Amino acid sequence: MASSPTDADDVFDQFLTNRGHSVEESGWEQEYNKKQCPDCGGLHDESATTCTVCGWDPRH
Structure with missing residues (x-):
């Protein structure tokens, strides 16, 4: 059974947070x-x- 995108995002977010x-x-x-x-x-x-001013876009 494959994990949902939300599960994968949570794992990746935790990986980044730990670092x-x-x-x-x-x-x-x-x-x-x-x-x-x-x-x-x-x-x-x-x-x-x-x-x-800098081109920042909250959607990207």
Whole structure:
């Protein structure tokens, strides 16, 4: 019986965690009424979907 993708992801996440890597999904940070890019710190309107400063995209 094959393992589900979730089981494989959990095992891989644990492998990375044991070696000191962060496995949390990154997303926009909030700065007052603006979205802030977690990579470069660029501020954007609430409607932003990608960072216009560095190109960061939370979906990738």
